Amino acid sequence: MPFWLNDLGIVSALGVGHQQTMQSISLQPKQTLTEVTSLAFEQRPTFVGLVNELPLTASMRFYQLIDLALAQIADTLTGINIPSSRIAVVIGTSTAAIQEGERGRIAHAAKGKWPEEFDYYDQALVAPANYIAKKLAAKGPSYSISTACSSSAKALISARALLSADLADVVICGGVDSLCQLTINGFDSLSSISDEICKPFSGDRAGINIGEAAALFIMSKEQHTKQSIAFLGGGESSDAHHISAPIADGSGAIAAMTMALQDANLTPSDIDYINAHGTATPQNDAMESLAISEVFGKNTKVSSSKHLTGHTLGAAGALEAGLCWLYLAYPEFNQLVCNQVIKDDSLAEIGLITQPEKAVINTCLSNSFAFGGNNVSVVLGHLNESL
Template sequence: MPDSVGRFNVAVTGIGMVTAAGVGTRTAWKVIKDPEGTAAAPVPALAGMPAEIGCWIPEFDAAAVIGRRKAWRIDRSSQFAIAAAAEAVADSGLNPAGWDGTRVGVVLGSGIGGAASWEKQHHVLLDEGPLRVSPLLIPMLAVNMSAGYVAMEHGARGPNLVTATACASGTTAIGTARDLLRQGVCDVVITGGTEACLIPSIITGFSQMGALTGRHTDPRAASRPFDTDRDGFVPAEGAAVLVLERTHDARARGARVYANISGYGASADAHHATAPEPEGTGAELALRAALHDAGISPDSVDHVNAHGTSTPLNDAMESKLIRRVLGDRPAVTSVKGVVGHSLGAAGAIEAAVTALTIDQGLIPPTANLENLDPQIELDVVSKAPRAADVQVAVSNSFGFGGQNAVLVFTKS
């Protein structure tokens, strides 16, 4: 591990969210902190499939939010990103009309990209022939386009990219954005993650591999992280976007700072395509690297926003990791009991919630946690939100391929 070069803080000055808990940060946060707030339901697009439930966003009206002309020609995943980014930029108080766009970057995460557009046009190809396939198919499905469209909306002409590390993608994006600020390449970075793939092909694939819950008759209770009766994750769609600036720049302009991001670490399990390394040894590398980067000792961590997928293997691994490295001191939560698992957007949504937790002094409960697995020896928040002065928090993300990413947040 390299020597620490001293803590480098970036400020979260804007947050935008599009989730099954609600469209808009205020709405989503209200539901996420509600112990009864769960968003899983039957998904019409999945009717008749082996898995028919998910955390989808029926109230998202793309035409109303981003305009009809834009909405019809871009994939739902990019629509989410545009909406969340618009909210985050407005929340930051920055004015794109006045900033130097060459110093503004966009880094988003997505695990799959425009899968819904690809599936729809594949049916067109088979049913109606090649001449009926949309000429917009490639820009609709390409994984990089969410960042491209956000840049177009805000005149952001700095580095522009999408990270794809499966379910760690959103966290990887935020860590990469912080690096751009640290290197002096950008002064502002719009960052986060987006995903919209509640479609038959993708969800059937997850179902066939045994990753999803079988509790289809009771969707609201299906996602139950750390519970003894957990049996798989509930798939979801959504997006979250953060505006990041160097903390001293944010303070200089009098910006509201939700929290600082003070550390980032990444690693690989090098173990298995879909299963985590059982003891979390690969994930531990990322966690320790993030703490080292932040210059923070493990015993200073107050809170962990866990990856907490509600799968038997992940929750067991993560609980061992947290206990081994951080002990039983941190209060742990998983928001996936409410918003499900949005794949490449999950880490970004959880980063947004972690920043809100620090800002609001309130840890959301883990929804549907009725009986804590006796093998999970952690202080898992459940039943009700918990008031807490969180000075240091960790947000974990782990993805297929054994890709791990961890962020350390500190109070401003």
């Protein structure tokens, strides 16, 4: 039975909505990251994937990101006539509204009281799922998943499980994370933040840029729009090699990609494009290139989009699956993300897209790998079915 991703609300450093996102990718190598000084210790200049429509000073930016994504899918959801009790919500996040906690702490230290709008509950990881459920009056299951950078990819697989178990007819699924001091300084303490815009799979790569995003899908068993794209399969593994480093032989990633292909009843040659996790850290890119080479060889087109969006952490899986969805839903959108690199002969050879290239995509695989060896791969594509 196919499962359908009927619509997508997408917000990132690439812009708000389908058209802005696709236009930004089509204008490569236009810079989409922003240099800020207000988030890192000692006001160190840091490139981030900032959603420019929302200034960093805006209150409750986390919920505003969700609102921007929800507005894009509102009409499609309204057109699906089902009881509210049959609408579920599954959201991946790693921070929730922790930025509000950071601001509240500073205000409390300065004035001896919390800001009027401060609510500790907003920092709970379940807050984004419950916020969406309340906005939509959805009465089905509602929960968040927090497995670091694989969170929202797992949310898509979890959404499918709810549909398979007949616990819902529609699931709003995806992820959201907003910029905050915790993540930037946390990754900086691991010596993982790049001083420049990150360079996935390049010989001079030096770490990540943190970003923010919201990406929300409407998943169902039924095909509700002409742009509906099939969720063909997903694979999950947990190699538990290290709290923050991937296992060097790529076995966890290989297992996730292999399971995703098996779940989708596809072979490696059926995949037209891979959106790699591609964080631009020395260890991830070495591991992932080895894993992709093992499963797909060097002929499948591969690129990472994190130099355009930043690493959006809990939102990354849904955001990057969302970019795949756009390639599939808009055949005229055929400008693939490319990674201009200095060749690294120590990396396994893969079909990395290193120059602007156009191609019509029918099937995509998207990778998301997280702390603790939590690995997820999802497959999206077309089916020979029509409305």
